[in-house]
Amino acid sequence: MKQPKIRTRMAPSPTGMLHIGGLRTALYNYLFAKQNDGEFLLRIEDTDRARFVPGAKEKIFEMLTWADLNWDGEPAIQSERLEVYQKYAQQLIDEDKAYYCFCTSEELEEMRASQQKNNLLVMYNRKCKELNEKHKDIVEKNLADGKPYVIRMKVPYYDTDKILGKDKERPVKFKDLVWGDLSFYRYAIDDQILIKSDGFPTYHFAVVVDDHEMEITHIMRGEEWLPSTPKHILLYQAFGWTPPVYCHLPNILGENKKKLSKRTGDVSVEDFKNKGYLPEALINYIALLGWNPGTEQEIFSLEELIKQFDVNKLHKSGAIFDYKKLDNINGQYLRKLPAKQLFDFCLPYLAEIYGDALQNYSDEYMTKVISLEQERLKKLSDIVGATQFFFSDILEYDAQLLIWKKANATETKKKLMETKKKLMEIKKWERDTLEKEMLSFIKEKNYTNGEVLWPLRVALSGQQNSPGPFEIMGVLGKNESLRRVESAIAMLC
RNA sequence: GGCCCCAUCGUCUAUCGGUUAGGACAUUAGGUUUUCAUCCUAAAAAGAGGGGUUCGACUCCCCUUGGGGCUACCA
Secondary structure (H helix, E strand, O other), X not given: OOOOOOEEEEOOOOOOOOEHHHHHHHHHXXXXXXXXXXXXXXEEOOOOOXXXXXXXXXXXXXXXXXXXXXXXXXXXXXXXXXXXXXXXXXXXXXXXXXXXXXXXXXXXXXHHHHHXXXXXXXXXXXXXXXXXXXXXXXXXXXXXXXXXXXXXXXXXXXXXXXXXXXXXXOOEEEEEOOOEEEEEOHHXXXXXXXXXXXXXXXXXXXXXXXXXXXXXXXXXXXXXXXXXXXXXXXXXXXHOOOOOEEEEEOOEEOOOOOEOOHHHOOOEHHHHHHHOOOHHHHHHHHHOOOEOOOOOOXXXXXXXXXXXXXXXHEOOOXXXXXXXXXXXXXXXXXHHOOHHHHHHHHHHHHHHHHHHHHHHOOHHHHHHHHHHHXXXXXXXXXXXXXXXXXXXXXXXXXXXXXXXXXXXXXXXXXXXXXXXXXXXXXXXXXXHHHHHHHHHHHHXXXXXXXXXXXXXXXXXXXOOOOOOXXXXXXXXXXXXXXXXXXXXXXXXX
């Protein structure tokens, strides 16, 4: 028997930025589809007109593309498919599996308040269900009068009075790849709204219709959807369709152990991109939030993830997002970058603060500067702070910083002057020669490395921490290096 | 309140009845002919509590506790 082609989808709503949880959902859907030679589709769930954010859809596309999570085919847009949902809703009405509801928001609110107060199940009281069953004429009249209505699903039910009897024994069951066999009591399933009064479908209705029409075989989505899955199952049953395989993913949590959200910090994918996290590193890190291969491997390319990802190894409990670990992984990726590529990646960050002044420096110079800081970078934006002394003529630092450990100003000044003299003699101005010459000079004079090299390095960088003096001199060149040593000497008067 | 679910170092996790409970990040100490970083070495660090089942439980079952998700004409 031929297995149907595996099809997964990512179904974001354009209500804001793509955030880190959404990216991971997309990733897992992508990995699962690709490892099964299937398709990964995209669908924009823009049925909430109030929360619609112009441009959000495009941003989501942009971020998925940035992360190299390429979808198959054209994205489906729910707002363009209103007639489809209307058609299916009408079918349910005709088959007596859904009904018109004329209750107003105020009435519903009041109803809920009263239920809450009396410790009852908070759900629709099915008032209009009775209206539809017993007073068809009133329903027809309301519709003819243009009275606002919604369409509600009629949850297959025995008898309201037997809530605790038979119905309790008729749970809605389904199997989830992560959570196993699940079952929900029918009496707690609401007569969910299918079509809103503005004619748009609700999520619950659109998702079922679209997943069916798009022939989605596996639904991988956040665990927040777990409780509403029974409603979806009931809809599949109402239509006589076969439900897809469900796979609910554990949440990504903030420091406070709550679902990651705007309030827990900046979690939009674009923020990570702007700070200079590489897409490969971000993807690598979030792949490990909720899954791991069972081996000790932690660094994975997308290709490796496709091969090794295994839904059976998905976790149930949420994982706290750890920026430190992300930094570490991003640092590992950054260190592996060829100099040219790192230069290309860093350039925009430098251009942003130096602007046209950057024209004064050659690409060769900048490539060297950037390479020197490579092993220190956690993210690309760090390049600005790390290299500022390469891009300014005047270094501002406290003269005290020049003084090594227990040395004093006089000694330091003397060492710097001797160093300057020695440096002036060096003809072949490149890193290895400088090191060789300076070290033999130090040995000759019976000095220690620290008392000579520390002041030299500070004179060159003005920083407490920086690359070594030979590296810096190699990049700055002889004139600029000597000039900086001279200013340091002047500061020690 | 109700429904569903989760529970190993600070964090991400391995373990599918028998292990000195392993790895990674972070932390601390030391080394890598000056600092930081890189790299190397080492240290500290965990099965929430209580009952069972079993020759033997982190692992299986139950309860407690703690935590989470959901409970909209939002997704």
